[in-house]
Amino acid sequence: MHHANKNSPAPLILRAVFSAAVLLLSVFHFAPSALNAQALDQLYTAAPAIEIPLAPPPQNATVYNAAPGFNVFFVSVGQGDSEYIELPNGENVLIDGGPDSSETGGLAKFLSQKNVTRISHVVLTHPHADHYKGLQYVFSHLKVENFYDTRMDNTGTSADEALRSQAKTLGVNLVYPAPGDKLSWGPGGVEAKVFNSCPLAVSSGDGKAVNNCSITIRLAYQNASVLFVGDSQSDVEARMVETFGAELRSDVLKVGHHGSAHSSSDPFLAAVQPKRAYIEVGQNNYGHPTQSALSRLQKAGAAIFRTDLDGTLEFPEAASFGPAPLPAQ
Numbered sequence: 001m002h003h004a005n006k007n008s009p010a011p012l013i014l015r016a017v018f019s020a021a022v023l024l025l026s027v028f029h030f031a032p033s034a035l036n037a038q039a040l041d042q043l044y045t046a047a048p049a050i051e052i053p054l055a056p057p058p059q060n061a062t063v064y065n066a067a068p069g070f071n072v073f074f075v076s077v078g079q080g081d082s083e084y085i086e087l088p089n090g091e092n093v094l095i096d097g098g099p100d101s102s103e104t105g106g107l108a109k110f111l112s113q114k115n116v117t118r119i120s121h122v123v124l125t126h127p128h129a130d131h132y133k134g135l136q137y138v139f140s141h142l143k144v145e146n147f148y149d150t151r152m153d154n155t156g157t158s159a160d161e162a163l164r165s166q167a168k169t170l171g172v173n174l175v176y177p178a179p180g181d182k183l184s185w186g187p188g189g190v191e192a193k194v195f196n197s198c199p200l201a202v203s204s205g206d207g208k209a210v211n212n213c214s215i216t217i218r219l220a221y222q223n224a225s226v227l228f229v230g231d232s233q234s235d236v237e238a239r240m241v242e243t244f245g246a247e248l249r250s251d252v253l254k255v256g257h258h259g260s261a262h263s264s265s266d267p268f269l270a271a272v273q274p275k276r277a278y279i280e281v282g283q284n285n286y287g288h289p290t291q292s293a294l295s296r297l298q299k300a301g302a303a304i305f306r307t308d309l310d311g312t313l314e315f316p317e318a319a320s321f322g323p324a325p326l327p328a329q
């Protein structure tokens, strides 16, 4: 009920026009090798997913209506994190799985509603139950190609080891990204850069230490960018600001640690400058999201969205799939 009907006629026509334009551009770009059957086949299978505006948007355009090939879902999973991303090249990404490993859990329901049976890239930001439990469901029921993990061993549980050995048994390709790495989630125009992780073996039962290993990734496509920070806390935020500075700037922020007081620090928000802030949160005893984090986000100029109030949220919003804004001139 939160989204306008995607299938209204005007957007469909525009999508068709865009797809046709992209096909033409692609053929020219790849000529002459594109004329072999395999390349043509790839073009046609890729075409529906790649929909770009014909003209670059004007500078004052809102950021959230020009990247329809790049869709991010902040899945409502209760108190925990799970973000599902459709990439313009037809691949998909799942960042964390939320706190429920059952077939009736929020993530399982979301994936089956969307008929997702295969995930190209699964990321476990850090080994806490509100992030990995849903991945147990994913590894058991879906085909996973690549698994991005930290080498943080949470000594408070053996469930993280169990998940990791399940991935190994299944033969999933395992990646330990390091800060500064660019992930090859193209071709298709999506840039994926890692700003934080724990690629070297480390172990702790301390919640903060485990949080601070969170794989932090910025995805950028055309004029839209989204920063996923897991449960990174303010000291890691400070380190990222020091190391990467303006590279952190992103239109959309997946708010750190469910809106905890110890994340979303002022200097970090000053570097990110988010226009939209999405909080993955459910009923909890931690006071998430905290008033202090909400105030800092508001002060930074971000519109705040919460899965506990609004259910699963989508960026760009389905309602904004309509015409791209006309060029200013």
Ligand SMILES: [Zn+2]
Residues within 6 Å of the ligand: 080, 081, 128, 130, 131, 231, 257, 258
């Ligand atoms: Zn968490």
